[in-house]
Amino acid sequence: xxxxxxxxxxxxxxxxxxxxxxxxxxxxxxxxxxxxxxxxxxxxxxxxxxxxxxxxxxxxxxxxxxxxxxxxxxxxxxxxxxxxxxxxxxxxxxxxxxxxxxxxxxxxxxxxxxxxxxxxxxxxxxxxxxxxxxxxxxxxxxxxxxxxxxxxxxxxxxxxxxxxxxxxxxxxxxxxxxxxxxxxxxxxxxxxxxxxxxxxxxxxxxxxxxxxxxxxxxxxxxxxxxxxxxxxxxxxxxxxxxxxxxxxxxxxxxxxxxxxxxxxxxxxxxxxxxxxxxxxxxxxxxxxxxxxxxxxxxxxxxxxxxxxxxx
Numbered sequence: 001x002x003x004x005x006x007x008x009x010x011x012x013x014x015x016x017x018x019x020x021x022x023x024x025x026x027x028x029x030x031x032x033x034x035x036x037x038x039x040x041x042x043x044x045x046x047x048x049x050x051x052x053x054x055x056x057x058x059x060x061x062x063x064x065x066x067x068x069x070x071x072x073x074x075x076x077x078x079x080x081x082x083x084x085x086x087x088x089x090x091x092x093x094x095x096x097x098x099x100x101x102x103x104x105x106x107x108x109x110x111x112x113x114x115x116x117x118x119x120x121x122x123x124x125x126x127x128x129x130x131x132x133x134x135x136x137x138x139x140x141x142x143x144x145x146x147x148x149x150x151x152x153x154x155x156x157x158x159x160x161x162x163x164x165x166x167x168x169x170x171x172x173x174x175x176x177x178x179x180x181x182x183x184x185x186x187x188x189x190x191x192x193x194x195x196x197x198x199x200x201x202x203x204x205x206x207x208x209x210x211x212x213x214x215x216x217x218x219x220x221x222x223x224x225x226x227x228x229x230x231x232x233x234x235x236x237x238x239x240x241x242x243x244x245x246x247x248x249x250x251x252x253x254x255x256x257x258x259x260x261x262x263x264x265x266x267x268x269x270x271x272x273x274x275x276x277x278x279x280x281x282x283x284x285x286x287x288x289x290x291x292x293x294x295x296x297x298x299x300x301x302x303x304x305x306x307x308x309x310x311x
Contacts, residue, residue: 040067040068040069041067041068041069042065042066042067042068043065043066043068043078044063044064044065044066045063045064045065045066045078045079045080045098046062046063046080047060047061047062047063047064047080047081047082047096047114048079048080048081048082049081049082049084049116050081050082050083050084050085051083051084051085051086052084052118053084053087053088053118055120055121056088056089056118056119056120056121057118057119057120057121057122057155057156057157057160057201058084058116058117058118058157059116059117059118059119059157060082060094060114060115060116060117061114061115061116064080064096064109064110064111064114065109065110066078066080066098066107066108066109066110067106067107067108067109067110068101068104068106068107069104069105069106069107070103070104070105070106071103078098078099078101079098079099080096080097080098080099080109081096081097081098081099082094082095082096082097082114082116083095083097084116084118087116087118088118089118089119089120090117090118091115091116091117091118092115092116092117092118093113093114093115094113094114094115094116095112095113096109096111096112096113096114097109119157119158121155121156121157121201122155122156122157122158122161123153123154123155123156123161124153124154124155124161124164125151125152125153125154126151126152126154126164126166126167127150127151127152127166127167128147128149128150128151128152128167128168128169128186128207129147129166129167129168129169130145130147130168130169130170130171130184130209131168131169131170131171132145132171132172132173133170133171133172134172134173134174135173135174136173136174136176136213137174137175139215139216139253140176140177140213140214140215140216141213141214141215141216141217142173142211142212142213143212143213143214144211144212145171145209145210145211145212146209146210146211147169147207147208147209147210148207148208148210149204149207152167152186152202152203152204152207153202153203154167154188154200154201154202155200155201155202155203156199156200156201157199160196160199160200161200163190163191163196163199164188164189164190164196164200165189165190165191166188166189167186167187167188167189167202168186168187168189169184169185169186169187169207169209170184170185170187171184171209171211173211173213176211176213177213178212178213178214179210179211179212179213180210180211180213181208181209181210182208182209182211183206183207183208183209184206184207184208184209185205185206186202186204186205186206186207188200188202215253216253216254217251217252217253218251218252218253218254218257218258219249219250219251219257220249220250220257220258220260221247221248221249221250222247222248222250222260222261222262222263223246223247223261223262223263224243224245224246224247224248224262224263224264224265224283224296225262225263225264225265226241226243226264226265226268226281226298227264227265227266227267227268228241228267228268228269228270228300229267229268229269229270229271230269230270230271230272231270231271232270232271232272232273232274232302233272233273233274235274235304235305236273236274236302236303236304236305237302237303237304237305238270238300238301238302239301239302239303240301241268241298241299241300241301242298242299242301243265243296243297243298243299244296244297244299245293245296246296248263248283248291248292248293248294248296249291249292250263250286250289250290250291250292251289251290251291251292252286252288252289252290253288253289256288256289257289260286260289263283263284263286263291264283264284265281265282265283265284265296265298266281266282266283266284268281268298268300270300270302273300273302274302275302276299276300276301276302277299277300277302278297278298278299278300279297279298279300280295280296280297280298281295281296281297281298282294282295283295283296
């Protein structure tokens with residue numbers, strides 16, 4: 001027998017001895033733990049891909065089956081991972097490993113290798129839009145919505161990137177009042193409006209949404225009545241007051257303005273006047289209701305008084 005054959009025989013014998021020792025240890029482990037505690041579990045674990053090179057996108061299985069045997073702890077996540085370090089564009093078979101699981105004596109992965117495809121990343125810039133998922137409370141309305149930044153850089157595998165039709169921020173305004181600022185996550189949507197954010201990368205991932213929410217307003221056009229105060233000079237009289245415009249538009253809550261059919265100006269002082277005159281005059285305050293315009297031009301006509309019996 002040659003030395004090489006002797007060495008091979010010793011190596012084979014050593015492996016057999018190790019196998020027997022492991023079997024004995026496993027038998028003692030199960031015996032010590034008790035049959036009621038030792039069990040075999042199979043779960044679906046998410047594959048975490050690490051060390052993906054910059055400028056590349058990944059296509060590969062998202063889950064593997066992990067079989068565990070032992071006195072297993074019911075808590076904690078089973079983490080499977082595949083290392084992509086040093087891999088360039090193309091297809092590759094990559095080993096899948098599992099982080100140690102508390103209480104598990106044996107852990108196997110099926111499949112223990114996954115095939116991944118690495119492709120150069122494509123990108124495109126899309127405008128950000130918003131979608132209101134809950135409207136303001138009754139009695140309030142959205143005056144304006146602004147998104148910052150207003151564009152998003154979307155990148156990924158060319159086939160997946162081509163599916164992205166728009167980028168959307170979902171906005172909840174149910175409790176919004178006045179001007180609010182919300183930080184909202186973006187979603188990539190396809191042509192059927194389905195969320196496909198998991199298939200691409202987005203920069204930024206979140207945006208600031210500024211929304212202006214105000215009480216619901218109604219409008220109404222009403223006539224303006226001119227008010228005057230005092231008396232013209234002796235021998236003169238107030239003939240008429242002409243207003244330009246003669247109507248104004250009221251803006252306010254529907255319940256506030258529905259009972260208003262006419263508004264008045266502030267009083268025009270005609271005390272001692274003997275000539276006609278014009279001046280701007282304010283519309284009287286309406287307690288929360290706004291008038292547009294808020295001032296009108298009044299032309300006050302003053303005439304000589306007619307004395308009865310005079311020639």
